[in-house]
Amino acid sequence: MKSGTLSHWLLLSEWKTHLKQAAVTIIAITLGVALGFAIQLINKTAFNEFSAAAKSLSGQSDMQVLGTQATFSELIYPVLAQHNDVELASPVLELDVTVPGIVDKRKKATLKILGLDIFRAAIISPDLIGIPAQNRQFDTLADDAIFLSPAAMKWLSVKQGDFLQLHVGTQTVKLRIAGGLVRTRAGQRIGVMDIGAAQWRFQLIGKLSRVHLKLKQGVNHKTFKMMLTNDLGKQYHVIEDVDQDTRVANMSRAYRVNLNMLALVALFTGAFLVFSTQALSVVRRRNQFALLRALGLTRMQLLGQILLEGILFGIIGSLLGLVLGYVIAVTVLGIWGGDLGGGFFPSVQPRVHFDIFMATIFFILGLSVTLLGSAAPAWEAANAHPALAFKSGNEEAALMKLANPWPALACLVLGGLLTQLPPIINLPVFGYLAVMLLLIGGIALMPRFSVLIFSAISFVVTRHTSYTVLTLALSRLANTPSQAAVALGGILVSFSLVVAMTIMVTSFRVSVDDWLRHILPADLYVRTAASADVRGLTPDEVKLLSATSGISRADFFRSSKLMLDPTRPSVTLIARPIDMTDPSNTLAMTDDVIMPFLLPKDVIPIWVSEAMVDLYGYTLGKRVKLPIGTSPTSYVVAGVWRDYSRQFGAIQMRLIDYRTLTNDQKVNDVALWLQPGVETAQVITSLKNLPFGNALQFSKPSQIRALSLNIFDRSFVITYLLEAIAIIIGLMGVAASFSAQTLARVKEFGMLRHIGVTRRQILSILTVEGSLLTGLGIILGFTLGWCISLILVFIVNPQSFHWTMQLSLPWKGLLAVAMVLLISATLTALISGRHAVLGKAIHAVGKDW
């Protein structure tokens, strides 16, 4: 018989008889690959689209000049336009303007408006030119007209010829919708108007947001960038497209990477499933393999044969996974858009392209995971001595070789050590490696644990009771620890992940909730309609507002954006009254704080968020320079506070210092404390009656909290989904290994039946075994999951999102999941084992030849 035919025949016969197990293995791989691929596709597509949309705003420019603050003086524009190396300079005023009456589920409804000089923008970003009505060509220059992208028109439910009301600070601007835009990306919500009109209507006369530059041919970009940066000074950034790409990527990178890691975990769980089914299948076929070896099949041929099975599972599972993943991605993007809950890609409507490169990677991942899962069992089967393997009942010996505890311990120790390493390019790579090592180590130690624990229990139980079912189940578990371990693998992995994620999310949520309570001490919050840095109350309006009856105290805030590094998103600068007797009364301080009386007198104190420490190295006590105001001033970091809402960093300073430095007297937000006995509604009514009352937005702290927590929960929905899938794969593992085991134990059950054990009792044995195993898996899974949660809370989160949190354990929730898991795993074990005892006892014993 040719070896090819033999191999073919062996595979087919094995699959025919054990179709279910083959199917389970393939489904596990399929789910793992599908999930990973889908998340990767969705994130990548959304990111690409988001990035392309951002890029479409800068068109074909070579470089951009930006200010450190949101806007800068337009007088720099003619200088740039007439620069010797500059072919064309296109000035841009960009605003995010509040649209009244539009409620967005996630955040404030703002429309991005670009003020452009059509004559210059037409060359650099021709897609952003407005298409006016036939007889109104001059609308592209009109001072009352705006052109909207199709997505913006749809979002605002308006059409050409309608009027659009926008809020600027406390005033309303009415613009005529003069037409659409030549070409914008699907879902991109933008409006374009003449730059002169934008300056006028939005009260930014003399201001620009950026200037796009197209350089002359042959100009060295690097040299030009260096020289211009030098000439312009610290108040400006000269950036290339690459820098902008980096900035856009930096915005969502941590989120994307963490989600991908979670998706990979699902695939990883799948690997254990492959391992357990393959290991048990090899054990079950020991006699068969021994016979083949005795008939002349070489060791390598046998190894190849078993690996081939794995490869085929891997190929089929991975291919199905890619298809399923693509379908999931298309469906998700079609129904919910590109945002998976993180809020990084709002209003993006990307189209999925089947990414061959990523598909290949996930295919290889799926295949290698399968190979990895089947390698150890294949190796063991190939190396088994045929003569010994013929004998019945040495399955345990076969698996025992896999139970060497030292590699497992090494994994655990290494995992522990890796947690001490710093992040790589702001990503917690070592944190995730540590998680993986802990999982591998924990699972590899399972056989030892089960021997120890079940022997101990067995010892105690047999002394005190003679309940057959229990003793039989326990002795089985105590004496075949490896098979028990294999069955446990899936449960252990999935439950520990659930525990870890739940602890992390709960800790995060509790911390956010505490933080919200701390930062929202006032009774009522008032803000003017937001539009970047332009919004605000004038000093006169502030006076009127403060004088409203019923108010005992009013704190005013001025917030603006500062771009400290052009490759990172801007940081937020918040100027507000800060309690100088103890700043932690005002801010949610960490332990890093210098008491105000210890601060040097010659510098201005600033308090920075944790992200500033990680991203910009603003450590406690450090003296820094900030581009605020006109004259360069020294600042000292007087404290570090916790900030869960601005991942890219925020700086707080006293309003009085800010006003001295900038002469900017406007404020954006107001916190109001009411006199005792005064109703909030009453104050809101009187504030609404102010001349500018219509432009004010009111929120109670409870509303802000509810909204924030709602956003928080939404952003974690996807992680719950991933956990659920991990659990399903884990349960499938239980099913697969129990049905494999019970098949392998047919003769054992036959023997038991012969000596008088009833069918019912055998089923009870299986139930007890199942619940005991799952119980142990849950206990160990909890321990392992708790360790992993420590890594997630104290390493992964601070390293990727730059915030710390306190650990909180959600006992009730975890207990509930544990119970559900225990019951479902036991039932699974029972159902899978049921058909093993349906046959006739005599027939079963006959197998033992």
Place this chain on the structure above:
Amino acid sequence: MQLFKLSIVRHISWPKEDKNWIILLARIILFSYYLFATSTFGGSHLLTPQFSPVTPNVKLTFPHDLGAHPDFRIEWWYVTGWLETPDKKPLGFQITFFRVATAINQANPSRFAPKQLIIAHAALSDPSIGKLLQDQKSAREGFGLAHSKEGNTDIKLNDWQMVRDNSGHYQTVIKAHDFTFRLSLISSEPPMLQGDNGFSRKGPQPEQASYYYSEPHLKVTGTIIHHGKPITVVGTAWLDHEWSTEYLDPNAEGWDWVGVNLDNGSSLVAFRIRGKNDNEVWTYAALRDASGYIKQFKPDQIQFEPKRTWRSPRTDVTYPVSMRIQTGSTEWLVTPLQDDQELDSRQSVGAVYWEGAVTVTCDGKPAGRGYLEMTGYMKPLRL
């Protein structure tokens, strides 16, 4: 007089395969007519300023009237001429600056408020290339980047400019995509006032008129950069300067114009405005001799008769590139330097017309050289 369809939306490069370009083109052509034919624009009507009307019996004063007239809606300086390279090869060139008052943004205090637009167009006609090389620019006035000043000719549009000094020398620098002009133009005679002492009618209504003078026989010296090589050139040019508020009759479809520097020192200008029904809405012709005496011809003394047509392979538009023009008893035969001097700018300006260097013979003998412009030959598009 030289007329030219222009648009502020230059450079918008919609894709060639985009079927919508026809619609866009139609819009732009419509806009061009708008620019010339009416005085009401879109935008905020609340503050629409009253443009100055063109009225007869206004004395043009120089150098003041060489500068810009921002109170009028539209204005242009249009230079055309013949150049000769060191190896005696002839070239045609054209430089045009437009100023357009937008009538919008009047109350806007922004420096960017587009109250005045500057638009420029340049072309080089080289028979060895077989067609025109051309480039255009447009900008809003402001920031010292673009302007057209009052008092004397001083126009700037980014790195294109034309400035006249007090001695009557024009300096112009045009850095176009395919070529560069650095030319100096010297006028040797006083401006030739067209129409009634510079009041030039364009249609049956008295307000359909412009202020119009020409500076013929400008001596040109300078350099052009062509194919990357600087070439020293000498030649003769013709400058038209016109400003108006209401220009064309609504029934006008296009026009033919010719301006010729005659070898005997005389200057000939003739134009006709064609109506939509093959009729002539207006005709004009004047001949100034070397001594400065101007003879104007009555409409019935002027005839334009196509002698030879050329069909553009790109646009399928047929132009009468050779024309017989009769002024009184004199017959002029106009022959192009090359047939293909069509400006096909549908992808940018949105207009297709013919603007080219021509030689003129009188009674069969060479008489002079000038420029011929023919617009409105592309049939209106039906959508």
